[in-house]
Amino acid sequence: xxxxxxxxxxxxxxxxxxxxxxxxxxxxxxxxxxxxxxxxxxxxxxxxxxxxxxxxxxxxxxxxxxxxxxxxxxxxxxxxxxxxxxxxxxxxxxxxxxxxxxxxxxxxxxxxxxxxxxxxxxxxxxxxxxxxxxxxxxxxxxxxxxxxxxxxxxxxxxxxxxxxxxxxxxxxxxxxxxxxxxxxxxxxxxxxxxxxxxxxxxxxxxxxxxxxxxxxxxxxxxxxxxxxxxxxxxxxxxxxxxxxxxxxxxxxxxxxxxxxxxxxxxxxxxxxxxxxxxxxxxxxxxxxxxxxxxxxxxxxxxxxxxxxxxxxxxxxxxxxxxxxxxxxxxxxxxxxxxxxxxxxxxxxxxxxxxxxxxxxxxxxxxxxxxxxxxxxxxxxxxxxxxxxxxxxxxxxxxxxxxxxxxxxxxxxxxxxxxxxxxxxxxxxxxxxxxxxxxxxxxxxxxxxxxxxxxxxxxxxxxxxxxxxxxxxxxxxxxxxxxxxxxxxxxxxxxxxxxxxxxxxxxxxxxxxxxxxxxxxxxxxxxxxxxxxxxxxxxxxxxxxxxxxxxxxxxxxxxxxxxxxxxxxxxxxxxxxxxxxxxxxxxxxxxxxxxxxxxxxxxxxxxxxxxxxxxxxxxxxxxxxxxxxxxxxxxxxxxxxxxxxxxxxxxxxxxxxxxxxxxxxxxxxxxxxxxxxxxxxxxxxxxxxxxxxxxxxxxxxxxxxxxxxxxxxxxxxxxxxxxxxxxxxxxxxxxxxxxxxxxxxxxxxxxxxxxxxxxxxxxxxxxxxxxxxxxxxxxxxxxxxxxxxxxxxxxxxxxxxxxxxxxxxxxxxxxxxxxxxxxxxxxxxxxxxxxxxxxxxxxxxxxxxxxxxxxxxxxxxxxxxxxxxxxxxxxxxxxxxxxxxxxxxxxxxxxxxxxxxxxxxxxxxxxxxxxxxxxxxxxxxxxxxxxxxxxxxxxxxxx
Numbered sequence: 001x002x003x004x005x006x007x008x009x010x011x012x013x014x015x016x017x018x019x020x021x022x023x024x025x026x027x028x029x030x031x032x033x034x035x036x037x038x039x040x041x042x043x044x045x046x047x048x049x050x051x052x053x054x055x056x057x058x059x060x061x062x063x064x065x066x067x068x069x070x071x072x073x074x075x076x077x078x079x080x081x082x083x084x085x086x087x088x089x090x091x092x093x094x095x096x097x098x099x100x101x102x103x104x105x106x107x108x109x110x111x112x113x114x115x116x117x118x119x120x121x122x123x124x125x126x127x128x129x130x131x132x133x134x135x136x137x138x139x140x141x142x143x144x145x146x147x148x149x150x151x152x153x154x155x156x157x158x159x160x161x162x163x164x165x166x167x168x169x170x171x172x173x174x175x176x177x178x179x180x181x182x183x184x185x186x187x188x189x190x191x192x193x194x195x196x197x198x199x200x201x202x203x204x205x206x207x208x209x210x211x212x213x214x215x216x217x218x219x220x221x222x223x224x225x226x227x228x229x230x231x232x233x234x235x236x237x238x239x240x241x242x243x244x245x246x247x248x249x250x251x252x253x254x255x256x257x258x259x260x261x262x263x264x265x266x267x268x269x270x271x272x273x274x275x276x277x278x279x280x281x282x283x284x285x286x287x288x289x290x291x292x293x294x295x296x297x298x299x300x301x302x303x304x305x306x307x308x309x310x311x312x313x314x315x316x317x318x319x320x321x322x323x324x325x326x327x328x329x330x331x332x333x334x335x336x337x338x339x340x341x342x343x344x345x346x347x348x349x350x351x352x353x354x355x356x357x358x359x360x361x362x363x364x365x366x367x368x369x370x371x372x373x374x375x376x377x378x379x380x381x382x383x384x385x386x387x388x389x390x391x392x393x394x395x396x397x398x399x400x401x402x403x404x405x406x407x408x409x410x411x412x413x414x415x416x417x418x419x420x421x422x423x424x425x426x427x428x429x430x431x432x433x434x435x436x437x438x439x440x441x442x443x444x445x446x447x448x449x450x451x452x453x454x455x456x457x458x459x460x461x462x463x464x465x466x467x468x469x470x471x472x473x474x475x476x477x478x479x480x481x482x483x484x485x486x487x488x489x490x491x492x493x494x495x496x497x498x499x500x501x502x503x504x505x506x507x508x509x510x511x512x513x514x515x516x517x518x519x520x521x522x523x524x525x526x527x528x529x530x531x532x533x534x535x536x537x538x539x540x541x542x543x544x545x546x547x548x549x550x551x552x553x554x555x556x557x558x559x560x561x562x563x564x565x566x567x568x569x570x571x572x573x574x575x576x577x578x579x580x581x582x583x584x585x586x587x588x589x590x591x592x593x594x595x596x597x598x599x600x601x602x603x604x605x606x607x608x609x610x611x612x613x614x615x616x617x618x619x620x621x622x623x624x625x626x627x628x629x630x631x632x633x634x635x636x637x638x639x640x641x642x643x644x645x646x647x648x649x650x651x652x653x654x655x656x657x658x659x660x661x662x663x664x665x666x667x668x669x670x671x672x673x674x675x676x677x678x679x680x681x682x683x684x685x686x687x688x689x690x691x692x693x694x695x696x697x698x699x700x701x702x703x704x705x706x707x708x709x710x711x712x713x714x715x716x717x718x719x720x721x722x723x724x725x726x727x728x729x730x731x732x733x734x735x736x737x738x739x740x741x742x743x744x745x746x747x748x749x750x751x752x753x754x755x756x757x758x759x760x761x762x763x764x765x766x767x768x769x770x771x772x773x774x775x776x777x778x779x780x781x782x783x784x785x786x787x788x789x790x791x792x793x794x795x796x797x798x799x800x801x802x803x804x805x806x807x808x809x810x811x812x813x814x815x816x817x818x819x820x821x822x823x824x825x826x827x828x829x830x831x832x833x834x835x836x837x838x839x840x841x842x843x844x845x846x847x848x849x850x851x852x853x854x855x856x857x858x859x860x861x862x863x864x865x866x867x868x869x870x871x872x873x874x875x876x877x878x879x880x881x882x883x884x885x886x887x888x889x890x891x892x893x894x895x896x897x898x899x900x901x902x903x904x905x906x907x908x909x910x911x912x913x914x915x916x917x918x919x920x921x922x923x924x925x926x927x928x929x930x931x932x933x934x935x936x937x938x939x940x941x942x
Contacts, residue, residue: 027060676705
């Protein structure tokens with residue numbers, strides 16, 4: 001037994017020391033988890049987690065302290081005063097409560113952390129020193145003041161670090177995260193530092209007075225084990241509970257967050273949101289519902305929606321829609337949208353759209369409805385409707401103005417152009433012809449500008465409609481080239497066109513728009529070409545059955561276009577060079593219209609060009625192929641043409657190639673040479689071999705020796721006199737007919753020559769009687785005169801147009817009768833027989849539409865049909881459709897293009913000029929087998 005007042009030696013059980021550190025780390029980890037739970041909990045749950053967490057954490061800290069106390073060894077027996085032990089436990093719980101309360105705040109500034117650490121550190125220090133005061137042993141305890149102070153400071157500092165670490169990691173949701181574990185280790189190692197520093201402040205001296213032992217307990221080994229086991233159970237259970245709660249809390253937080261987002265969406269929605277139970281009673285009402293409908297949320301909850309906001313006269317409709325929605329059993333969430341009138345709190349009615357959904361949950365359901373105020377939209381729709389009506393009215397007024405102006409401009413233009421052409425066909429002096437030519441050119445330029453502007457405006461407005469009608473490609477192309485040949489020949493340019501044999505002839509499409517593209521492209525080629533030739537070729541790019549793509553190429557030898565300008569020339573009001581506008585003229589709309597038309601026909605347009613080397617414009621369009629093309633009459637017996645030797649004399653290689661291919665297709669044997677001297681040599685050789693040429697095709701304009709000079713040399717050579725000569729010229733001149741008769745030339749045709757026209761001319765020469773061969777000159781006029789003279793009724797109120805149309809028709813070989821209005825036309829049709837009617841539309845007394853309707857009505861009883869062609873100055877969108885709908889068969893706009901007019905007339909009278917050229921040359925059975933050979937796929941000469 002130690003002597004009195006003797007310093008007692010002390011030691012530690014290092015096993016229990018290590019165990020105390022482990023308990024401190026476990027308590028620290030529990031503190032980190034508990035901080036997160038307390039922070040995320042609200043209301044009563046928060047209080048439960050705070051109190052329960054403080055007890056569990058306090059037990060852990062206290063257990064670490066008492067295990068550390070039990071690790072302390074003295075050579076005397078140590079008892080513990082249990083009331084003091086409980087007080088130290090309460091101090092530990094208080095320290096834990098302070099810590100959890102501080103770290104569970106939303107924010108923790110430096111001041112709050114410092115204050116919390118002071119209170120928490122003081123409570124821990126109090127727990128420690130109260131625990132030491134609970135010791136009962138025969139010795140007196142002495143403390144070193146400075147070490148005690150250090151221990152208290154350590155308690156505060158350690159508390160400060162613990163609070164910051166706990167606050168920082170309280171939101172970490174991943175269990176067992178390395179950051180949280182590392183923090184628990186640091187905190188668990190630091191807390192025992194304070195404890196063992198406090199133990200180092202105490203020293204014990206032996207005493208004979210052990211103190212008050214009335215409440216003293218002896219802590220046995222079993223008691224020590226019990227404290228340790230209980231501590232581990234409490235802390236383990238706390239951690240497991242926090243872990244489980246974290247999982248449920250995460251789901252709850254996610255659900256809460258989702259609900260908050262949903263609620264925020266509903267509250268910020270521009271539509272009113274109403275939720276109802278299965279009885280239709282309102283259980284939710286968002287802010288926008290208050291704004292739109294005027295009822296406060298508190299006032300409408302529990303009320304039936306239909307009785308609150310749906311007016312009585314529409315309530316049945318609303319309830320029927322809801323009933324139909326409930327009847328549908330497809331799925332668990334169904335919705336329906338409909339428009340109704342909603343009644344506001346101030347009895348104001350507003351148009352609204354309700355989208356109502358029913359959500360089925362097992363045996364029950366509830367409704368969610370969005371109510372949208374349509375007042376603004378209805379006002380906008382009304383404004384839009386009024387603006388549309390105003391725009392349509394303005395558009396109708398503009399259309400009426402354009403129609404009137406178009407009619408008023410085209411009517412005098414028709415007189416100017418028509419009369420100019422008539423005068424140009426008479427004998428004129430050179431100066432007069434030049435002046436009238438300028439008049440016609442100016443009038444055609446003005447007409448071209450008018451047409452371009454009207455077409456461009458229709459295309460831009462998307463109102464240009466394409467036809468899909470049967471047409472003959474080669475005949476249509478031939479008529480187009482004829483119309484352009486005069487301008488080309490004026491400049492001394494060869495105009496040639498060639499359709500490859502494999503290209504189908506009977507097609508379906510819009511021939512008028514194809515012609516428009518070609519006129520633009522060939523017209524430009526003529527404008528920008530000073531010498532050389534312009535060649536138009538057509539080939540086929542086969543596609544689906546009954547459909548094909550036609551590839552057109554327009555090649556010239558003109559000025560060319562720089563590469564950098566080749567894209568821009570297809571833009572509106574654009575040309576390759578600004579100076580061209582002054583030098584060549586034009587609106588810059590032609591190629592833009594061509595591009596749009598090609599695209600409308602499912603094709604495209606492009607060009608290839610080099611400055612100074614000419615240009616080639618390509619365009620591709622999609623057309624149909626006729627299933628059953630119209631039957632054709634063959635103009636001559638096959639034997640008359642087969643194996644006939646023909647000499648072609650032409651300096652242009654392209655013309656020779658086209659003519660040679662054409663004649664070969666008809667079974668003839670052509671020989672082509674490039675000039676007059678070569679032609680004479682070919683005639684001499686053929687004569688000497690016993691195979692003279694019965695037919696010679698001469699070009700009128702050739703270098704060195706032209707066609708007339710060669711014809712004169714042939715006439716002077718007695719050995720060559722038997723040949724029949726056909727002159728093909730690019731430009732007719734006054735006196736040419738007399739020279740032809742003088743030189744023994746039998747036919748005189750102007751290029752470009754259509755296939756049918758050339759065949760008809762050859763047939764006419766072969767059928768001429770020998771005694772008449774030198775008296776009658778075959779021309780395009782004589783070919784027409786040989787046909788039947790048809791009787792045409794011209795219905796026109798304008799005197800100038802009457803006179804013009806009569807002259808043109810009579811020159812073409814038709815008999816013409818005139819009626820000044822529709823009523824006079826009906827009277828003349830009652831008394832006379834006509835083969836065709838040319839009908840103006842705008843006339844006094846009875847217009848063309850009324851007259852046509854009356855004629856068609858009359859035909860129902862007579863069973864005799866007469867073709868009616870509209871010939872009018874109305875050229876706007878829908879005019880042609882109205883004419884066709886009224887019963888007319890075709891439409892020609894003024895100013896009249898003679899080639900276009902006569903092509904349509906011949907189509908309806910005899911379906912082309914070739915039928916009447918067959919001057920009783922054999923039976924149909926004899927002609928049919930060779931019909932494709934003679935007329936089907938031969939190319940055309942330009």
